Amino acid sequence: MTERRDFIKKSVIGTAGIAIGGMGFSTKTYASIIGANERINVAVIGIRNRGKDHYRALAKIPNVNIVAICDIDKRLIPEAVAEIEKLTGRKPAVEAEYRKILENKDIDAVTIATPNHWHALQTIWACQAGKDVYVEKPVSHTLLESRKMVEAARKYNRVVQTGTQARSQTSTRNAIKFMNDGGLGKIYMARGLCLKPRGSIGHVKNSEIPNGVDWNTFLGPTPYRPFNENRFHYKWHWFWDTGCGDLGNQGIHQADVARWALGKSTHPVRIQGVGNYFIWDSDQETPNMQQLEFEYEDGSILQFEVRGLGTNSEAGIRVGDLIYGSKGWMSMESEDEGTGKVYHSNINIKPDGFSSYKEEEGPVFTNDIPDEAESVVNHFTNFIECVKSRKWQNLNAEIMEGHLSTSLCHLGNIATRLKRPLYFNPGAEKFINDAEADTYLTKIYRPPFLLPENV
Structure with a gap:
C-alpha cells in the first residue's frame, strides 16, 4: 500500500486549503496492527445510523482496520468507540475534523455516511488526498457535484464505490x-x-x-x-x-x-x-x-x-x-x-x-x-478488494x-x-x-465550503 499512502503528500484540498501532511497516530495504536502494510486502514466519517452499518460491515472483512472515526456530534462518539473495540479488539482514533483524517498518510480509504450536501466535497477532497472512497447514496446533492466526483476519481486514479448495495445483492x-x-x-x-x-x-x-x-x-x-x-x-x-x-x-x-x-x-x-x-x-x-x-x-x-x-x-x-x-x-x-x-x-x-x-x-x-446484511457486507467486500487490486473497473457500483x-x-x-x-x-x-431548469443543476455554496471548478 506504499504507493497509495505516498500519493499526493503535498497537494492542496479544494478551496478550504487543506494541506496533506501527517497527523501520526500513537506508536501504541499501530503496534497492535499486525502486518499493517498488508492491511487496509479505513476511517468512517459519520457514525450515526448508516455509519454504524459501515463499521459493522467493515469489521466482518479480513485485513481491514477501522483506525479512525469522525463526526460533528461528540455525543455519538463513546458508543461507537466501544462497539468498534468490541467488534475488532481495537479502539479507533477519534477526530472532530475531517481535515485531520485527510492529513493522515496511513489511512488508505474513507467511508462517508454524512448528509447528502456533504458527499461531494468530502469525496473530492479524499480523492485529492490520495484516499479511496465508499460514499453513501445519493452520491451528490446536485447533478454537477456528482460529475465533479467522477472527474476527481479519474484524475487521481481513486477507487470510489457508491453505496447502492443492491448491486452486490x-x-x-x-x-x-x-x-x-x-x-x-x-x-x-x-x-x-x-x-x-x-x-x-x-x-x-x-x-x-x-x-x-x-x-x-x-x-x-x-x-x-x-x-x-x-x-x-x-x-x-x-x-x-x-x-x-x-x-x-x-x-x-x-x-x-x-x-x-x-x-x-x-x-x-x-x-x-x-x-x-x-x-x-x-x-x-x-x-x-x-x-x-x-x-x-x-x-x-x-x-x-x-x-x-x-x-x-x-x-x-x-x-x-x-x-x-x-x-x-x-x-x-x-x-x-x-x-x-x-x-x-x-x-x-x-x-x-x-x-x-x-x-x-x-x-x-x-x-x-435472507436479510440486507448480506448485500451490505458484499458491497464493502467488493470495495476493499478493489482498493487492494487498484482495479476500480471491478467495482459493483463505481462512481459513474x-x-x-x-x-x-x-x-x-x-x-x-x-x-x-x-x-x-x-x-x-x-x-x-431552459435556463431556469439549468439553475437547479448546481447551487450556491457558503464559503469556504466551495465546489472546486477544477478538481
Whole structure:
C-alpha cells in the first residue's frame, strides 16, 4: 500500500486549503496492527445510523482496520468507540475534523455516511488526498457535484464505490443476469417503487445548539441558519438545503436497479413529474408523493413513484422494481429477502387481430442470506478488494454508476419542483433551451465550503 499512502503528500484540498501532511497516530495504536502494510486502514466519517452499518460491515472483512472515526456530534462518539473495540479488539482514533483524517498518510480509504450536501466535497477532497472512497447514496446533492466526483476519481486514479448495495445483492445480480441473457426478451420499461409510509415531523422552533454539536460544520456549504432539531439527524432528508426527499433517500436504490435493468449508461432525454406534500402539516419541504417518468433516446421508459402515506402495494411489493420485457415481466422486492420473481407472458396474435394471453411463473431469485446484511457486507467486500487490486473497473457500483442513478433523482426533483416536462441533453448534461431548469443543476455554496471548478 506504499504507493497509495505516498500519493499526493503535498497537494492542496479544494478551496478550504487543506494541506496533506501527517497527523501520526500513537506508536501504541499501530503496534497492535499486525502486518499493517498488508492491511487496509479505513476511517468512517459519520457514525450515526448508516455509519454504524459501515463499521459493522467493515469489521466482518479480513485485513481491514477501522483506525479512525469522525463526526460533528461528540455525543455519538463513546458508543461507537466501544462497539468498534468490541467488534475488532481495537479502539479507533477519534477526530472532530475531517481535515485531520485527510492529513493522515496511513489511512488508505474513507467511508462517508454524512448528509447528502456533504458527499461531494468530502469525496473530492479524499480523492485529492490520495484516499479511496465508499460514499453513501445519493452520491451528490446536485447533478454537477456528482460529475465533479467522477472527474476527481479519474484524475487521481481513486477507487470510489457508491453505496447502492443492491448491486452486490445475490438475488438482484442473478436477476439482472437472467435479463441480460434474454430471459425477459427486450426490456422496454422499468418501474421503481418507494411506497414507504413516513410520519409527520411536525413544527419545531429553533433552539440552542446542543453541547457537543458542531452546527457550523454540519451546515457546511448550505446557508447558515439557527439550529433546529427538524433539520438535524435524519430529518435533514426532508429539506432542500440538505436532502433530496425520499426519492434520494430510499428511492435511489430502486431507481438504480431500474436503470440497471434497462441497461442504460446515459441520462434520459425527457423528464416529467408531479408531486406534492399531502395530509401532514409540518416543516417538511420535500414531497411525500411523486410520480415520475423518464424517457431515454431509444424510447424506453423508466417510471418511478414515491408514496409516503398509507397505500396499496403493486405486485405484492412496496419497495422494489417491476421490469417489463417482450417475453414477460419480473417483480424485484427490495426489502426482507430481496426476492426476484419472473412471470412469463405468452401472447399469441390471431389472424383476426385478436390475441390470447397466458401468464406462467418462471424462476425465483433469492439471497444467500435472507436479510440486507448480506448485500451490505458484499458491497464493502467488493470495495476493499478493489482498493487492494487498484482495479476500480471491478467495482459493483463505481462512481459513474452513482452519478447516473443519482442524477435520476435530481432530474425528477427538478421536474417536480418546476411542474413541467423537461428536455435534457445527456452529453452536455444541460437542459435544452431552459435556463431556469439549468439553475437547479448546481447551487450556491457558503464559503469556504466551495465546489472546486477544477478538481
